[in-house]
Amino acid sequence: MGFDLGFLVGKMGSTTLATSEYSSVVSMNLFVALLCACIVIGHLLEENRWMNESITALVIGLCTGVVILLASGGTSSHLLVFSEDLFFIYLLPPIIFNAGFQVKKKQFFRNFMTIVLFGAVGTVISFTIISFGATKIFTKMNISDLELGDYLAIGAIFSATDSVCTLQVLNQDQTPLLYSLVFGEGVVNDATSVVIFNAVQNFDLSQITTAVAFQLIGNFFYLFITSTLLGAGTGLLSAYVIKKLYFGRHSTDREVAIMILMAYLSYMLAELFYLSGILTVFFCGIVMSHYTWHNVTEKSRVTTKHAFATLSFIAELFIFLYVGMDALDLEKWKFVKDSPGTSVEVSAILLGFVLVGRAAFVFPLSFLSNLTKKAHHEKIDFRQQVLIWWAGLMRGAVSMALAYNQFTRKGHTTFTGNAIMITSTITVVLFSTMVFGLITQPLVRLLLPAPKTLNRMISSEPTSPKSFTVPLLGNGQDSEADFGQHVPRPSSLRMLLSTPSHTVHHYWRKFDNAFMRPVFGGRGFVPFIPGSPTDQSVHQSQQHLVAEEPTRNQEC
């Protein structure tokens, strides 16, 4: 049907609908074509160790921005109107869900306390330093119109780690500890950001008392725990529903649909209850990969694994492409024309604060974290600390969205101060993503020259990283071989009991095997029914027989 198409994202003004709708079709075409170009060029540049797909998308976005700017005679550089909605409702959930779905669970939970320490306390430290620094320096400079709330918002904006970029820059298989620390921190960071941002906007911050501070801390814990529980609950519900309903007659499309919808539902429920959707959907992903994923057919497993990864991949490209394109928007730069020096100065100062603010918590908190660990191989050595510091420096779409939220609400960047903050955010995002992002990979190779040894040292059990990549997609024989290979591994059991955190893990496994898995399913816990219409019943029965061995080789 060729009539009356309008692109939903572009909020249409009072201009003629027909033309604006047609122009949005043009935009969408260009945007989708550019996404294809990003994938193809990204693939061609894969050999180049310095580039990654997000930087490719950023550069392509910038180039397209220049072309559109020239073609439109300097009026506009971007195709779509960026909306927070688009970002927070459509693009972010698949990215974070996929991260939870594919995360190495054992690695993540083993470092859980460190991650929470970095994500919560670290973000507060970073926020305090940036806010304090901004208040001191920007009031001395000639930037008017900024109030206390704005300075605090600046702290929140530039403390928001870009989880998306972390996923792109760090490699889970290459540096599993770093990945789980930096990415996990990014997820917890979100819960902290929500608390801080709400606090900045709602509380009367001119008089911070001990009571208010405690209230904030309580608020954080409430948010963290409820979000986690909500995510885990939705994930468990999906596992239970699929296990009960699809008993004996599986339907791949329905299973996949249920998983997608439930994952999305968890995110939207969190938004409904003013919780952290990112935390919720992340834990929903973890629970789904631990239970639900094992209750579905072989085909559903392959489909969900790759469909979620693909959705996340497209969403990431979309964000970077857009950020690149949006950077050249003249509207925003127009207001800082009179004082280009100030904008550059502010950006440089903010970048400095980001560097200092992150250093101020990574090194002390790593020291603290190391104090609690007994085993030498579990401590974070100095090189790793440098990498953790560096890999979390990127600021991305979350910072952009926060900045738009804070500085375009009142007056739409007509105040010089607001305009400067917007352009500075863009500059910091572009600079940190491109420069810091480009340097991260070489830095990893420089500081961790033998990633293989390190990898083996950190994740002592090859089941953990392998479990998500090898046995799931292999056929029955593969799966059996994998199981058989790892069952007689007494050393891993000894390992498990050597440190306190491992004991927790041990008890969790016991609890999981005794109570959770019989109810919610999970690997090897889906009963085999002879003559059920599943695809490869032979395979299933094999898996079933194997699964009756003591499930010592479970993942988490």
Place this chain on the structure above:
Amino acid sequence: MGFDLGFLVGKMGSTTLATSEYSSVVSMNLFVALLCACIVIGHLLEENRWMNESITALVIGLCTGVVILLASGGTSSHLLVFSEDLFFIYLLPPIIFNAGFQVKKKQFFRNFMTIVLFGAVGTVISFTIISFGATKIFTKMNISDLELGDYLAIGAIFSATDSVCTLQVLNQDQTPLLYSLVFGEGVVNDATSVVIFNAVQNFDLSQITTAVAFQLIGNFFYLFITSTLLGAGTGLLSAYVIKKLYFGRHSTDREVAIMILMAYLSYMLAELFYLSGILTVFFCGIVMSHYTWHNVTEKSRVTTKHAFATLSFIAELFIFLYVGMDALDLEKWKFVKDSPGTSVEVSAILLGFVLVGRAAFVFPLSFLSNLTKKAHHEKIDFRQQVLIWWAGLMRGAVSMALAYNQFTRKGHTTFTGNAIMITSTITVVLFSTMVFGLITQPLVRLLLPAPKTLNRMISSEPTSPKSFTVPLLGNGQDSEADFGQHVPRPSSLRMLLSTPSHTVHHYWRKFDNAFMRPVFGGRGFVPFIPGSPTDQSVHQSQQHLVAEEPTRNQEC
């Protein structure tokens, strides 16, 4: 992040943004939860042969509508504001693409001329009858405000077959001929609808000359051919890109992303050039399943097959759920309160026209089609004609969207005539989907009592329906067995040459094997590279060896 969420679909009015955004989060939660409920309940009712998932969704939508109506004190019955954009940009493309992707190509192309005849000439006949009848009867009744353009639009609205519902009601494996005829007709019907609708809105129809008529016919052929070529071209481009670029190093996520984006691009390009997006994306799906799909990894094949099916499934449920919910919208019924009799009368008359208009082309055109066929088993017998007539009676979201487009543009249903047409459309859609839809399955069983014999009779080669369901997901051995089983089949070759349409098919195969497949890939034509990082290289090499046999067993 828990701030400033707004649902994109709900076009926010001038009311307070904060509350309307929160209420849209509530709506989305309910809607996603309802979709989950539809899947679960649909699965539970699967045993019931009268129900199908779309009717379940309709009924759940109606019930929810009642609940919301009561809860909101009679102000509103639906959660989301239905927009044509949502339907035509997000929901329809995956449904139609998936239909093309999973269609039995041989069956479809063997009946190609009949399908085009039904879709083009049939739609014109139906349109003429309904428009003429509406003009005659409605002018006699007391329905004011309707002009000639409106009557013609009524013809177009009620000639638009609901392809989505056809997919739900007919079973491709059970009744392949009926499915390909009715569904194929629905796709071509779309191209015709575009021409007619544009004609109604743009041409001066008060004086139809021969020249204008020829212009319209020329327009149709232009639209049909360019849309088809665009779809095929985009599909071939995706095949070529993946074959060239991913030579030797496959990446599942990138492949899947490229396929999704290119499919969507084909639809959006068609909209850009004012072509029929439905036709384009349908042919893009066919070409992708013939070439691109065979160039990707085993995992990508499983993922795309099920991911596309799942997206289509969710989109269908979404549409039916919404239509059910929207049916109780009081706004629309308010205007016909004074004349409830008229509305019922108009609905009944329109339903009658739909029945007559379809009968008026199905039986004569089937007769014509039978004249061109020599073999007895290829003719459409009377029982099948009745089923074709019946299965295409459903009117669905396309009709709704057209009606909204025509009758809410000017005056927003404040004219009684417009309001009556909107409510009548809703009534016809609900009635036809639920009553006709419910009766279709029993009617199929009644009129075609031995579907197995019929099935074998119609699709003489079991390769065709099997090819999409069996060998693709099996392992190497299966695939080999499948190939080996069908290679020595001289009877099928003799069949191929027995009738003219089969000769075309034969030449197409020769052309495909000689020119197309070496360039664009396709089954067995992806070169095997030893040591390539594909998953199951053993499997691939097996497939490769088998594929070097004469490819007589190709699908189309």
